[in-house]
């Protein structure tokens with residue numbers, strides 16, 4: 248699964264939980280955001296979060312769901328994957344009003360990811376030889 252799809256699925260699952268059985272609106276958008284960057288937005292008008300919860304959502308195993316319903320790893324994984332691809336993730340939320348996640352990624356994330364092992368060793372070797380001269 249691509250970075251963009253994985254993040255969208257994870258955030259959309261959370262959005263569906265936030266809306267619950269009452270129903271609501273989930274918006275998923277992927278659009279250009281400046282030079283060679285893309286913005287993935289997932290927004291919902293569900294339960295929202297207070298500042299205390301919002302401050303902890305990217306922690307591993309942090310969940311407000313009842314035992315057996317959530318691992319608390321979803322956003323931790325999304326955050327790790329996004330930052331490892333030189334992306335950023337931001338969140339805005341208000342209790343009772345909803346939540347909006349914005350992820351910014353380099354437009355070429357997928358091809359870059361496939362080329363990573365070769366690029367990395369090449370980069371290290373170049374840095375080593377530069378340091379020894």
Ligand SMILES: Nc1ncnc2c1ncn2[C@@H]1O[C@H](COP(=O)(O)OP(=O)(O)OP(=O)(O)O)[C@@H](O)[C@H]1O
Pocket residue numbers: 261262265291293294295296300304309310311312316317318319320321322323345346
């Ligand atoms: N869209 C949202 N609206 C309200 N609260 C949210 C939203 N997304 C995340 N949260 C809060 O952040 C917590 C952590 O989310 P995360 O995805 O990491 O774990 P989880 O959803 O609880 O478990 P899992 O992803 O393993 O099912 C959630 O338990 C919830 O309290």
Ligand SMILES: [Mg+2]
Pocket residue numbers: 257260261317321322
């Ligand atoms: Mg989740």
